Amino acid sequence: MGKMLDALGEAVRTKLTPKQAEIHKTTKGRVGFLMKQEGTVAKVAARLGVSATAVRRYLKGERKNPPAAIAKKIESEVRKDWKPGLQRQAAKAARQRPVTVNTRAAFGYSSSATGTTTPDGRMRNFRKTLPPEYAERLLEAQEAGDETLAREVLAEYLQDEYFREGREGDAAVIEVSITDIDFIDVNLN
Template sequence: MTTENNNRHRILDGMRKAVHDKLTPKQRDLPKTTKGKAGALLRDEMKRSTETDPKKREAAAKKSLAARLGVKVDSVYRYLSGKRKNPPKEIADKLDKEVRDSAKPGLKKKVINEAKGKSVRIQSRAKFGYGNSATGTSTPDSRWRNIAQTLPASYATPLWDALEHGDDARAQEILQAFMQNEYINEGGKHGNVDVELADLDYMDFTIE
């Protein structure tokens, strides 16, 4: 995965986690076992499938799930049957994330709709490169910054729209625009400074 794609996924993944965390403990309840998680994800894949034949639909869903988790189809069969209860940590984490992201779509839609029009708090460790549009110069090396800022609704609302559409590129554009216009340039005080998001260590969101 390229650095740019990694940045994009961390932004939307952080937003998805914030939405999940906004649910009540009962609403956040998810399958606990590997078998239960794999089964929930298989049902999700089958809902997305356009295959009409039941057997072909299930087989295609298992193949899609394997690709989604980054494992072989045989591994998916073992997870579903309960024969493989403890996958490697990387796969276990992937199962957790995918189940969390795909569960309770109606409730999460409600959280997102309620969040629109409001500010959102971000905390991040990010690396930025800087340039000057007036002189055409740029910094030779990007710099890491610890960020703790509140995005006003003018930035937060389109960011939620990007999440709903799964638009990673748009999410990064919005976040980068905020960092350039409001954080670095302080609303226009330093209007010639251009910002490029080079890397993300993490990106956490808190819905206020």
């Protein structure tokens, strides 16, 4: 997954109640949950970026405290698949509300009026609250697992509301694209 989809997924998961969001506390339980999702030790190992031997040790309880980076990865991967029905309900409820996006990203542009384009996007900081129609489209892209579509939706909003801003002439025909994302944080209001 890309940064946009990860941020959208995390925003949906924050809408779960603390009880709903509670995952297994032990490494053995968390890796066991991933085994149920993936079906094989090899798939779990690939997902976590560890060896199959390490996964087997976690499952047997022989290794209870993985290195911090791996423990964080295990938790992150479990949260992605945790209670998908509740996550879909939270996403459905959020589609009717605005979404706030805070990002530092590289934005490129092209203008059909002048024929100019940016070879590399320029890094810009944005914190914007998008109306519900954009929230719905972003969450649909997240549900479909389409990072490109999510970037296009955000670029479309910024193109209309920030770069064009009701301008006439050349600015009215600017097409914006997101070429890179440094960081992104999404909040479902």
